[in-house]
Amino acid sequence: MSSSRPRRTTALALAAALLTAGLATACQPDGSDDAAPAATTGATTTPGAGSGTAAATAAATGKAGTVTIGKTAYWGGLRFDVKSATYAPDPDGEHFKVTLATTVTNTFRTTAVRDWPDIAIDVNGTPLTGDRGAAVPPTPGASNPLPLTFTGTGAFSLDGASLVLGDAGQAQAVVPLGTGGRPAVTLAPVDLKLPANPTLTSGRLTLNLKTAQLRADVGGGNGSGALTLGQRGLLVVFDMTGQVGPAGMAVDGGSLRLKLPGGEEIGPTVAPIEAIYPDRPGRQDQVAWFVFSGATDGDYTLSVTDPDHATPATAVLPATGVKASGPTG
Structure with missing residues (x-):
């Protein structure tokens, strides 16, 4: 009896070791034998984010996000304060939308402004026409918010893209939206x-x-x-x-x-x-x-x-x- 106890203790220890090893290498729900990956934080989208580095990097490199622009340009008596740019790719991976949050001011004290400029984002020489909806220019001295939306297909990055006010035959105001792109032109009075x-x-x-x-x-x-x-x-x-x-x-x-x-x-x-x-x-x-x-x-x-x-x-x-x-x- 005394000689059989060590062998039984050894066998139990070996079984416990094998059970531990089996649990460590158990199959994942998808059937793979890999260990469970570290928890992820979801997609790298930053809708509504401020001017943080993560948001700027995401939007500039073609991922969804919002970046602060904080630049001003003038055209036709109007001042355009471009506050931020939001990039949102569609789930299909083929289309995207860029929204610029701007505030527009009529710089004239007594004169109404009747016309909007042509509005586009220049992407390395290719214009992407903007949509201002049904907005009309503000009355003399007044300021109104003006969201501008741009839709397109394919890849897009804020780097190399510039907001352009005015058509090619006119003096154009240019607001770079990232690094590169066209040089800034304010047309400031x-x-x-x-x-x-x-x-x-x-x-x-x-x-x-x-x-x-x-x-x-x-x-x-x-x-x-x-x-x-x-x-x-x-x-x-x-x-x-x-x-x-x-x-x-x-x-x-x-x-x-x-x-x-x-x-x-x-x-x-x-x-x-x-x-x-x-x-x-x-x-x-x-x-x-x-x-x-x-x-x-x-x-x-x-x-x-x-x-x-x-x-x-x-x-x-x-x-x-x-x-x-x-x-x-």
Whole structure:
């Protein structure tokens, strides 16, 4: 009896060892003999994510995700603040949608904007047309949210892609959505410095200057004066008053001139056409536009002349940082 106990203990130990080994190599539910994989965290999508590195990497490399853009561009009197881009591939693996969250502001104080620009994402030279739905441009001075959606097929990455505002025959604003792509072009307006005394009086006619801007995104009212590459539109807003007799006075673009920094003098492309009488001597928020090519930093000199050919009154309007808004030639 004493000699059989060690053999029985050894046998039991061997059986326990074999049972442990069998459990360690048991088949998985799919029938494989591999050990169970580590738990996964699901798909690498980051809908609604902020500007984190993981989200940026996912969207840039063609996986679903949202990245912060945080860039601004202008077109046709509108300012587009591009906040974020969301990339969402369809489950079929063939289609995708890109949504840009933007806020659009009408930069004019008194002028309505009627037109939207052509809106597309440029993907290495191929345009992907955007959909703005039924949205209309905001009223003067107002801001509205504007989601822009783009749908396409095949592979897509935010790297190498750029939002483009305006068609190929016009000055285009460009917002890169990732690394690479087209160079950024803001078409941002440049504010000109008004003189300490902004009042100009020539004979019976007085202008009180309110603002002056050199714009690369538009050269006329209502957003309809699209500029070509390299052009600028100088926008002057002023109140106008006439000290006139019973016959009144007619005022039009012939009373206004702009001298460019290089010495060239031009007339306005858009100007008030008004008849001033003693009982209605003033006009508020009048607008004049001067469109030209080859804009530079320097002094822009505005002059106003009474229609009866009195001595002109002038105001020097300095501008700096002109080339930062876009090409000038």
